[in-house]
Amino acid sequence: MKSIKLIATALISVFIGSCSSQKETPEAIIENKVDSLLNLMTLEEKLGQMNQLSPYNLEELAKRIRKGEVGSILNVVNPEEINKIQEVALNESRLGIPILVARDVIHGYKTIFPIPLGQAATFNPEIAEQGARVAAIEASSDGIRWTFAPMIDVSRDPRWGRIAESCGEDPYLSAVIGAAMVKGYQGESLNAPTAIAACAKHFVAYGAAEGGRDYNSTFIPERVLRNVYLPPFKAAVDAGCATFMTSFNDNDGVPSTANSFVLKDVLRKEWKYDGMVVTDWASALEMINHGFCTDEKDAAEKSVNAGVDMEMVSETFIKHLKQSITDKKVAMETIDNAVRNILRLKYRLGLFDNPYVVTPQSVKYAEKHLxxxxxxxxxxxxxxxxxxxxxxxxxxxxxxxxxxxxxxxxxxxxxxxxxxxxxxxxxxxxxxxxxxxxxxxxxxxxxxxxxxxxxxxxxxxxxxxxxxxxxxxxxxxxxxxxxxxxxxxxxxxxxxxxxxxxxxxxxxxxxxxxxxxxxxxxxxxxxxxxxxxxxxxxxxxxxxxxxxxxxxxFGKVNPSGKTPVTFPRISGQVPIYYAQHNTGRPANPTEMLIDDIPVEAGQTSIGCRSFYLDAGNSPLFPFGYGLSYTTFEYSSLTLSSEKLTTQDSLSVSFTLKNTGHYDGTEVVQLYIQDKTGSVTRPVKELKRFQRITLKAGESKQVSLSIPVSELAFWGYDMKFEVEPGDFRLWVGTNSSEGLTKDFSVSAL
Structure with missing residues (x-):
């Protein structure tokens, strides 16, 4: 066994030397390492890398690691045990590939931060990044190098319990906060000892589970998927998110774990993603319950052929994919690509060079973290x-x-x-x-x-x-x-x-x-x-x-949080969110409600509009809402131009004044409406926000800039572009009020 490892090390060294002589990039060196190691692996060892376990017996786990049957584990948090596991992997398995240790570290490890929905309420990406950084420092001190966060499902139904893990109802806010969390978890470099790989989840549309019932189906057409649910995940890719997780739900009848459109066409081909994709807990196996797969072998084949790299706990890959290769149901190239993504992540994390936990470490509950x-x-x-x-x-x-x-x-x-x-x-x-x-x-x-x-x-x-x-x-x-x-x-x-x-x-x-x-x-x-x-x-x-x-x-701190979700008046209003579409008969704020309706009123006497007789159409509190102990006044809104082209950038300026008696922080918000499109557009969409701190009586000129290109959307012909036309802009304290101006965009 040791001789095989020496040969592997020698081969990798040859590649490294060759790369160094040609001054190749660090990523190119990693690719050569991955390829050289992949060439030494048996099919069984490759399938082992694709297998993630939540061990209940460490002795049994060690046996399987020795045989090369495990690529990752989760839910082991004892650093001494993790070091023993790595010792087995490095010194007692044929190729000495380290184990990737994972854990759900969603909003803190020991020092617990507000739930992600609360972090989104800060409208402050720095807070989200700092929270994830603290979590990474504390978790990595126990050997955890991968977490299943951030959850960036756009979530518009509070009946769904997992809205707590989300960044709220808005795609832009979710994208900004989610990207900040990715940066916090992963730090400046993935191979730093305090970095842990982030995992963007759940890919995709899980937040739209029908009826707010967890694990339920979703029915999101491609246009809505692209305009609403995919943008936060694209932001995660752009932020360098190391891994993605498929979701439990099926969308339009296709379970996410076998959805090649989102996993291959969008994630890999369109977004050029080279990270690793893992199933959610047993979601491959659960496709049998969905009625999408006949048995475990079918589930394994559909998962890997759709673009999944690693299976969490249900072990259909390691049990059945060898036969699938023989049956020509799965190509060897598919397996190699999956393992390549896994090994690439392990090299990027520096696990081959520094697999062990340095103990003890006293970073938990550090005063700075608290x-x-x-x-x-x-x-x-x-x-x-x-x-x-x-x-x-x-x-x-x-x-x-x-x-x-x-x-x-x-x-x-x-x-x-x-x-x-x-x-x-x-x-x-x-x-x-x-x-x-x-x-x-x-x-x-x-x-x-x-x-x-x-x-x-x-x-x-x-x-x-x-x-x-x-x-x-x-x-x-x-x-x-x-x-x-x-x-x-x-x-x-x-x-x-x-x-x-x-x-x-x-x-x-x-x-x-x-x-x-x-x-x-x-x-x-x-x-x-x-x-x-x-x-x-x-x-x-x-x-x-x-x-x-x-x-x-007691007034030592002036509150500044804003609602990252719309608050309903009663449960029956949900889903309720600010970026709704107008309908042909939008609600009138003065609509007659149920207690005001005369007895024997005529069928059309109360107006034929889109609202609830017993709750109206307005929320209890709108998105972006939050008071302060002081008051703020917006004035003098100006635009850099009211006639723009698709290549321009729009600059928005206004005066913000603290008109109260306390120093305070206001979250200024900029919303835009595309008045007419090739498909109907939301009544408002958040495009920018900024926290501004002012002393009592202080005024400040605030400027926000947005490229016109960010007004693009997926239109009738499924092209992503800015459609020339008329727009309306608001700046204000929440999504329901503010100063407004119109502008237009023309083609070049």
Whole structure:
């Protein structure tokens, strides 16, 4: 065995020497290494590289590694065990190929950041990049070199639990935040010891699962696929994302794991992607359940022929593809290309040179990491309501009642997809308020409800009594972590349990009620907003949620988060999103609603328009919405030109003034509408955003630039181009309001 390895090393060295003499690029050197190693591999060893396992028995795993039957593992996080596994791979297998170790590190490893939906609420790609960088540093210290993030499915249905993992409903925001996460995970260079390979998932359209029910089918035509769901993935490719993952769903009857159109035609041919593609957990095998494959062999063949390189856990590849080669159902070239993509990734990660974990490392929960996570929460929290300047709390509040099941729930506030975070390190709002502001206010704590789904109302009376003794009430409600994430879909988006009753009873005391919601999705909280004097929304904030929220409540931090998703008034409005199409009969803001309709009204008396009789057409809160303790004024909007060509760039300038009494940060947003197209276009599309910080009374001239080429879309003839015509532009504080100007674009 050792002699074979020496021969392999010698052959690779010859190639390297040849490359060096010709001054080839590092990538060319890697390609030569890949090819030389590939030439030494048996078919069985190639199929082994395509096999990823989640081991339950390390001794059995070692046996299989020795035989060359494993290319990657996931869910092993002990660095000593990982080093033993690599020792077997390098010294006891025939060719000494290192194992790629993977783990779901979705929004933090030990230091847990806000869920991705919360990070998107910052409208700050730097926060997303920093969060992924911290996660990579901590995870790589335990030997993890590959993670299954970012999830950049455009998500417009909060019934779907995995919206928590997403960057929201908008393709542009998802593209910008997703690309930043890729850069954070992978760092400056993939072969750096703290870099972990990112994985853009789920490819593609999984966020449109029918009815918001996880794993369900989607029915997205190619034009919508290209205009809405593919752009974030293209941004991930452009950011250098090392791997892609296929999705569970079938789209228009074709499961993504066997969809050669998206995997070959789009990803490989159009986008020239040379990274590695992995299935989702057993998604190859599950194509039998879909009714798309007859058996395991059929599933393996359709997956690899469509462009999948590695199979996660279900092992149909290693069991059946050897026979498929014999049967000429799969070409040897297909296998070689898949293995080439896998080996290329391992070389890019530097695994052949540095396969082992250097232990011990004390990077977990580093003070810098905790501060970065705290800043992320500060920027992600969204102030939805602040009647009569209830917030921030002032020195007039001598006694504060802290109420609710989420006030001191360290596990729950970490949110979904937290395998490695530890609740002992989580700082809750109650803890933070007492520690940071306990010398300013007397804190009375009553949970009222034991957990978010609790229907036992016995504790509410104690909470009401506490409220009566206080000058103000902060009630923490929302969702336990188990209520969002994969397989956690909901039909009803209301607050669970007796939480609504708790807020209602607290409101009846007449004391100012500040409702803080910590959840994994946008909820239908119309009644709760009405019953509250102020509402702060924090998508599950993670480890440092407590201190950040406390500082916001007491005014040390001015909230600046914006909604990355549209909030419905009631569950029945979903899916509801800002970039809708107008229809031939768009809703009228003054439409008569159900309680206003006269008895025996005529069929057409209330107008024949596109809206709900019982909910209207407007959301509770629009996309991009979020208040501040200060106020901002937009004025003097000017365009560089109102007549442009397809080759021009449009510059937009306006004055932003902080007209309030607090320093603050505004997220300015630029939207564009293509008024008439060869196919109908959305009423608005986000094209730029920027965080602007101003002192009280300060004004600033803000400029945003957008190439006209970015107004291109896939039109009637399925060509991606800018169609000359008339456009409308908005700049403002959210997707529903702002200054506007028209401009036109002509062909050269």
């Amino acid at each position: 501060q970065t996570a705290r800043t992320a929460v500060e920027q992600s929290a969204i102030l939805l309501k602040n009647a009569n300047q209830t917030l921030p709390l002032t020195d007039k509040v001598k006694t504060l009642a802290v109420i609710g099941p989420m006030a001191d729930a360290p596990y729950e506030q970490m949110g979904t997809w937290v395998f490695d975070g530890e609740k002992a390190h989580t700082q809750t709002p109650l803890m933070a308020i007492k520690q940071m502001y306990g010398n300013q206010v007397k804190v009375i704590f009553e949970k009222g409800l034991e957990y978010s789904r609790d229907k036992n109302t016995k504790g509410i009376s104690r909470a009401v009594n506490a409220a009566r003794q206080a000058d103000a009430v902060v009630v923490f409600v929302g969702e336990e972590s188990i209520l969002s994430g994969e397989a956690h879909s909901l039909a009803n988006l209301n607050l669970q349990g007796a939480q609504s009753l708790l807020i209602k009873e607290l409101s009846a005391t007449g004391k100012p009620v500040i409702t803080v919601v910590m959840a994994g999705r946008q909820l239908a909280i119309t009644k709760e907003v009405e019953a509250s004097n102020a509402v702060l929304y924090s998508f599950h904030p993670g480890t440092m949620g407590g201190p950040a929220i406390a500082d916001i409540l």
